[in-house]
Amino acid sequence: MKKVEKKASHNGMAEKWVFFACAAFSIVAVFGIIIFILVSSIPALAEIGVFNFLFGTNWNPTNTNLEASERFGILPMLVGSLCVTFGALILGGILGVFAALFLVYWCPEKFKKPFEQIINVFAGVPSVIFGFFGMTVLVPALRVMFNTDSGSGILPSSLVLMLMILPTVASMSKNALRSVPEPYYEGALALGATKEQAIFTVMLPAARSGVISGLIMGTGRAIGETMAVIMVCGNSTSFPSGLLSSIRTLTANIALEMSYASGLHRNALIATGFVLLVFILIINLSISFLKKDSKGSARLRKMAGVTDTKAEYRQKGLFSVIGKYVSYVLSAIVLISLVGILLYVIIRGVPNIGYVFGIDGSTPAIWPAFVNTFTIIFISLIIAFPIGTCAAVYLNEYAKPGSKIVRAIRLFTDTLSGIPSIIFGLFGNILFVNLMGLKYSLLAGGLTMSLMILPTIVRSVEESLIAIPDSLREASLACGASKLYTLMHVILPQALAGMLTAGVLSIGRIVGESAALLFTSGSTRNFPSNWLLSPGGTFSVMVYTFATEGRTATDANKAYAMAFILIILVVAIYVALGLIEYFLGGERKWKTKKPKEKIKLKTA
Amino acid sequence: MENKKTERKDKTKNSVKDFDFTRDVAINIDHMDLWYTQFHAIKDVSLEIKKGEITAFIGPSGCGKSTVLKSLNRMNDLVPGCRITGKIEIGGQDIYAPGVNLPMLRKNVGMVFQKPNPFPKSVYDNIAYAPRIFGIRDKKTLDGIVESSLRKAAMWDELKDRLNKSALGLSGGQQQRLCIARALAADPAILLMDEPTSALDPISTGKIEELCDELKKSVTIVIVTHNMQQAARISDKTAFFLLGEVIEYGETQQIFSAPVKAETERYISGRFG
Numbered sequence: 001m002k003k004v005e006k007k008a009s010h011n012g013m014a015e016k017w018v019f020f021a022c023a024a025f026s027i028v029a030v031f032g033i034i035i036f037i038l039v040s041s042i043p044a045l046a047e048i049g050v051f052n053f054l055f056g057t058n059w060n061p062t063n064t065n066l067e068a069s070e071r072f073g074i075l076p077m078l079v080g081s082l083c084v085t086f087g088a089l090i091l092g093g094i095l096g097v098f099a100a101l102f103l104v105y106w107c108p109e110k111f112k113k114p115f116e117q118i119i120n121v122f123a124g125v126p127s128v129i130f131g132f133f134g135m136t137v138l139v140p141a142l143r144v145m146f147n148t149d150s151g152s153g154i155l156p157s158s159l160v161l162m163l164m165i166l167p168t169v170a171s172m173s174k175n176a177l178r179s180v181p182e183p184y185y186e187g188a189l190a191l192g193a194t195k196e197q198a199i200f201t202v203m204l205p206a207a208r209s210g211v212i213s214g215l216i217m218g219t220g221r222a223i224g225e226t227m228a229v230i231m232v233c234g235n236s237t238s239f240p241s242g243l244l245s246s247i248r249t250l251t252a253n254i255a256l257e258m259s260y261a262s263g264l265h266r267n268a269l270i271a272t273g274f275v276l277l278v279f280i281l282i283i284n285l286s287i288s289f290l291k292k293d294s295k296g297s298a299r300l301r302k303m304a305g306v307t308d309t310k311a312e313y314r315q316k317g318l319f320s321v322i323g324k325y326v327s328y329v330l331s332a333i334v335l336i337s338l339v340g341i342l343l344y345v346i347i348r349g350v351p352n353i354g355y356v357f358g359i360d361g362s363t364p365a366i367w368p369a370f371v372n373t374f375t376i377i378f379i380s381l382i383i384a385f386p387i388g389t390c391a392a393v394y395l396n397e398y399a400k401p402g403s404k405i406v407r408a409i410r411l412f413t414d415t416l417s418g419i420p421s422i423i424f425g426l427f428g429n430i431l432f433v434n435l436m437g438l439k440y441s442l443l444a445g446g447l448t449m450s451l452m453i454l455p456t457i458v459r460s461v462e463e464s465l466i467a468i469p470d471s472l473r474e475a476s477l478a479c480g481a482s483k484l485y486t487l488m489h490v491i492l493p494q495a496l497a498g499m500l501t502a503g504v505l506s507i508g509r510i511v512g513e514s515a516a517l518l519f520t521s522g523s524t525r526n527f528p529s530n531w532l533l534s535p536g537g538t539f540s541v542m543v544y545t546f547a548t549e550g551r552t553a554t555d556a557n558k559a560y561a562m563a564f565i566l567i568i569l570v571v572a573i574y575v576a577l578g579l580i581e582y583f584l585g586g587e588r589k590w591k592t593k594k595p596k597e598k599i600k601l602k603t604a
Numbered sequence: 605m606e607n608k609k610t611e612r613k614d615k616t617k618n619s620v621k622d623f624d625f626t627r628d629v630a631i632n633i634d635h636m637d638l639w640y641t642q643f644h645a646i647k648d649v650s651l652e653i654k655k656g657e658i659t660a661f662i663g664p665s666g667c668g669k670s671t672v673l674k675s676l677n678r679m680n681d682l683v684p685g686c687r688i689t690g691k692i693e694i695g696g697q698d699i700y701a702p703g704v705n706l707p708m709l710r711k712n713v714g715m716v717f718q719k720p721n722p723f724p725k726s727v728y729d730n731i732a733y734a735p736r737i738f739g740i741r742d743k744k745t746l747d748g749i750v751e752s753s754l755r756k757a758a759m760w761d762e763l764k765d766r767l768n769k770s771a772l773g774l775s776g777g778q779q780q781r782l783c784i785a786r787a788l789a790a791d792p793a794i795l796l797m798d799e800p801t802s803a804l805d806p807i808s809t810g811k812i813e814e815l816c817d818e819l820k821k822s823v824t825i826v827i828v829t830h831n832m833q834q835a836a837r838i839s840d841k842t843a844f845f846l847l848g849e850v851i852e853y854g855e856t857q858q859i860f861s862a863p864v865k866a867e868t869e870r871y872i873s874g875r876f877g
Contacts, residue, residue: 181721183717183719183721184723186679186682186717186721187717187722187723187783187786188723188733189679189682189710190677190715190717190787191711191734191737191786191787192708192710192711192734192737192738193733193734193737194706194707201736201737202723202733205723205724205725206723313711313735313738313740313790313791314738314739315705315707315738316737316739317707317737
């Protein structure tokens with residue numbers, strides 16, 4: 001009897017360590033990325049000098065007549081990145097928050113769902129589509145509007161990034177607003193506030209920390225975005241001298257020159273990536289600090305000490321009513337611009353669809369893109385899925401809730417998900433392509449992507465594990481089943497919906513990715529000849545190369561057609577998510593209390 | 605639909621002076637009926653509530669006492685499918701007439717909820733909420749209102765050094781008294797209390813009861829309570845509700861010592877409910 005017990009507990013320990021190792025993997029990954037990028041930048045930083053690198057105004061990497069300290073200055077790009085991000089944050093932040101307010105409080109019931117779905121779909125639209133739209137529509141339009149030679153620069157970059165961060169800001173603000181307790185609203189009304197006043201003076205301030213997290217996340221996304229910006233910023237390495245002067249961001253700098261850089265130049269580009277990484281880490285940490293401390297306190301003023309005052313109570317509320325109409329107008333702008341992009345890509349893509357099937361006699365690009373994309377999806381899922389699932393199992397089933405190690409793992413998983421894809425691309429390029437000698441290959445691309453999708457999988461599986469009630473675990477354990485048996489036969493089957501969701505979300509992320517793949521799996525348009533070790537471009541990468549490298553009209557048409565196919569894939573993924581939710585019920589099936597779907601705020 | 609119409613008219617009329625709270629009758633409910641979609645929740649209720657008195661609504665759960673209370677500041681408008689007929693007059697105004705200024709009505713008829721609901725703001729900002737909503741920006745005036753409201757709620761000494769702290773950090777009883785102070789800052793003539801002590805411990809309950817006694821000098825109070833001793837202790841008049849009807853309404857003393865109706869007697873002696 002005793003022997004059996006001992007054996008069981010011993011086995012329990014072994015599996016626990018396996019799960020723990022998987023969970024700790026994200027810590028290893030984050031440190032790995034930081035260390036590899038730092039180590040690879042050190043030669044450049046040492047030769048150029050940190051100060052010269054950060055504050056040098058001249059980026060002229062190939063001019064060997066100059067000293068190293070004078071060739072590699074990233075200040076113009078640093079300023080460019082900050083300007084573009086700032087613009088995107090202001091525009092996207094305002095639009096996103098007001099769209100969320102509209103969605104939660106004023107949107108007519110029957111339009112709520114469609115509006116929400118449009119925003120959700122756009123959260124999944126690949127950045128190359130936004131960039132492509134900016135390049136083919138926005139830049140020429142600005143050129144005509146302002147009557148200048150260049151329509152590219154800060155303004156179109158900010159606009160494109162605004163559209164990209166808008167879904168993030170809007171959906172996080174929406175969730176924050178929905179979770180504000182309704183008694184706050186009732187309390188405000190009972191004190192004589194109008195609906196609009198209650199929203200702007202109580203509900204929005206109460207949702208503040210969620211809204212700010214959304215804004216910070218949007219900032220992270222904007223500063224790390226590469227492909228969309230490359231297509232609209234103009235890419236010259238000069239200081240911004242106006243809203244429409246050609247500039248370059250840190251991310252664009254890496255992506256534009258990485259393919260031909262070598263030696264010091266290459267290290268300088270990696271150092272550029274390190275600077276970007278530092279920015280992102282600061283942004284990520286500020287979110288986690290925000291989560292900890294959301295209550296600010298005002299200064300204590302000295303009270304006047306007058307208690308007998310005659311005050312006149314007059315009805316006010318003009319500003320909040322204006323706010324309401326502002327939110328109507330801005331939501332309309334959001335809706336029109338999002339749907340406009342979609343329609344534009346469809347309208348331009350459908351007539352040209354033949355080009356990707358080789359209608360002009362060239363090799364059809366679609367089939368290699370198909371094979372390459374799905375090979376990368378396969379590789380990364382087969383690596384990241386088991387690790388991510390085990391990590392989620394450790395966090396929810398084995399770890400002591402709230403312990404230091406759990407918090408650390410969560411923090412690092414979140415950090416990993418906030419790292420921009422260009423950094424993953426750099427890391428993959430340093431480690432897989434060069435150090436491991438995989439060259440530009442589907443395998444290197446798949447390995448890189450497996451790191452990128454890991455946080456998504458951990459999060460999504462964990463959420464569905466959390467939703468499973470403890471009574472189920474207790475029931476199985478009480479029948480004498482071991483913890484592992486309970487996990488395999490009771491818990492994980494119930495988490496199926498979450499696992500499928502994780503898979504589909506990951507596929508979406510890989511389909512839309514381009515910056516991380518450009519320097520790991522390359523951009524060739526052929527079938528992989530050497531299977532996993534041959535290079536190959538995915539759909540997104542091909543949209544980018546057709547759009548930017550194409551010289552002929554045919555190439556532009558191919559880009560439209562590719563973009564159209566990409567949109568179809570994104571919509572298909574969104575539909576698949578909906579089906580999983582519909583048939584497997586997602587997490588909802590376990591909630592004993594029905595979650596409050598919508599706050600019903602009637603006019604009062 | 606109807607709501608929208610009234611809302612639009614609200615803006616045309618600023619009826620702060622239309623309420624007349626010098627009258628002897630603060631609230632007059634006249635043959636009121638209320639439906640939640642199909643459910644007939646309130647059946648032909650008529651009540652006259654005197655100025656400066658504390659009136660308690662008692663009765664078993666689901667008898668409609670809270671519903672009637674919430675009709676008095678039209679918080680029932682928030683419930684979809686709620687329909688009211690009959691007449692409710694407050695300060696001489698028919699509050700369900702078209703063109704009623706809802707914010708002004710609710711400023712004059714304050715409400716304290718069952719569960720304390722302070723805003724996630726500082727103590728000061730909570731109290732100053734209503735004055736600010738109604739256009740008072742002057743710092744000295746606001747300070748004055750905050751201090752006098754807190755004094756009225758007997759909380760000034762407790763809170764004067766923590767005015768800048770979040771109201772959510774207060775204890776449950778303090779939060780509820782803060783909500784009373786917050787309602788008082790709107791300078792109401794009537795205060796509706798919906799089971800204000802049901803979520804509180806006995807000591808906090810005692811404090812709130814004392815407070816009611818003090819407040820009735822300046823405001824008319826209507827209180828819904830499950831606690832019959834509470835009704836007996838603090839109220840001047842008591843209305844006993846059962847299944848959406850007022851069974852008996854009269855002097856508290858008389859209701860508790862010599863009820864006229866058999867149902868009232870059975871309820872207050874604890875035989876059902």
